[in-house]
Amino acid sequence: MLNDCDLVIFDCDGVLVDTEPLTSRLMAKCVTELGWAIDQDYAVEHFKGRPLDEICGRVGEHLGRACPELAEIYRERMYAEMEAGGIGPIDGAAELLDALAALPSPPKVCVASNGPRRKMAISMHSAGLAERFGGLDSPLIFSAYDIGKSKPDPALFLHAAAALGVEPSRCVTLDDSESGMEAAVAAGMYAIGVAGLTPPEKLAAHGADMVVQSLRELLPLGAARA
Numbered sequence: 001m002l003n004d005c006d007l008v009i010f011d012c013d014g015v016l017v018d019t020e021p022l023t024s025r026l027m028a029k030c031v032t033e034l035g036w037a038i039d040q041d042y043a044v045e046h047f048k049g050r051p052l053d054e055i056c057g058r059v060g061e062h063l064g065r066a067c068p069e070l071a072e073i074y075r076e077r078m079y080a081e082m083e084a085g086g087i088g089p090i091d092g093a094a095e096l097l098d099a100l101a102a103l104p105s106p107p108k109v110c111v112a113s114n115g116p117r118r119k120m121a122i123s124m125h126s127a128g129l130a131e132r133f134g135g136l137d138s139p140l141i142f143s144a145y146d147i148g149k150s151k152p153d154p155a156l157f158l159h160a161a162a163a164l165g166v167e168p169s170r171c172v173t174l175d176d177s178e179s180g181m182e183a184a185v186a187a188g189m190y191a192i193g194v195a196g197l198t199p200p201e202k203l204a205a206h207g208a209d210m211v212v213q214s215l216r217e218l219l220p221l222g223a224a225r226a
């Protein structure tokens, strides 16, 4: 499918940039400090790939009080850690982009993330991938915050496809979260699940057309099952 599509839509966190270990650890710490003791595994299982306002709502429900401060505390620390520590690319991301660009009829590529643009900018720049999408102000970078709708709603994927003039049926998505699988299925796109922190069977259960453990399994493109 990657050999014969017109647009490949990459999720950012966990597909292009290796931010998930940092963000899930930090989310567990912030929620624990508010009074609900959870660990990183819990954060991965329940919060990964979910919109931040939804997470705040769920934490508030558990604590029995609204906690709007969670979003601010979490974001502030996340940006500080990302800027200080450096974020690397996901293994195989650069090679996959190279392989796509080398196809006889290369598909367009773009990024669609539930995260805010600032997070995408810091992490993609740090991972050395920003220029591959035309720089940080590129029209190939789509944030859920731009349209006010987050995955699992298919709106973000559909918005990206429409903006780039590609039919959903000609799009392939790569995402590492259940919410990304649901969004792709609802958008009528081919969904490749990239199992990192999320178990492959969960991505399959949420509608993945295929699941890989590593982006390298998609290479070389001529031999890929996709």
Ligand SMILES: [Mg+2]
Residues within 6 Å of the ligand: 011, 012, 013, 014, 015, 049, 175, 176, 177
């Ligand atoms: Mg992700």
